[in-house]
Amino acid sequence: MKHRDADYMAALETMTAVLRGWAREGRTGSYKALSEAVAPEHRVHYRGRVMSLLLADVCRQDSTGAEPMLSALVVNASSRRPSDQFFELAVTEFRRREADWTWERERDAVVARYRDPIVP
Secondary structure: OOOOOHHHHHHHHHHHHHHHHHHHOOEEEEEHHHHHHOOOOOOOOHHHHHHHHHHHHHHHOOOOOOOOOHHHEEEEOOOOOOHHHHHHHHHOOOOOOOOOOHHEEEEHHHHHHHHOOOOO
C-alpha cells in the first residue's frame, strides 16, 4: 500500500468508519485494535508509517476547522495515551496550542460530536 493509492484510500475510508463507530460507542482503542479492525481487507501494521499517515489523513478529512480530531480515540495499549505523532499533528496542523488543551478533552469532544444524532 502506498500513500494515496487506491488501496490506501479504501483503508482510509474503512478506518474513518471504524473510528466514527468507536466515537458513537464512546470508547477509545489501541493502535493494534484499529489495525485489526481494518483487517483483513487492509493490511495496516499498528506500528507502521502507513498507520501514522492514515490517522493524519483521517483527521484532515474529518476534522476541518474547529472539529475535534477523530484520531484522539486511538491510544497506545500500555500508556493509554496517543502517540507523539498525534500531539505533533494537533499542534502543527490543527493549532491546538491553548494552554488548557488536553487530548482527553479532544477525545471527549469527538465522542460528543458523534453521539449527536445530527452527524452522519
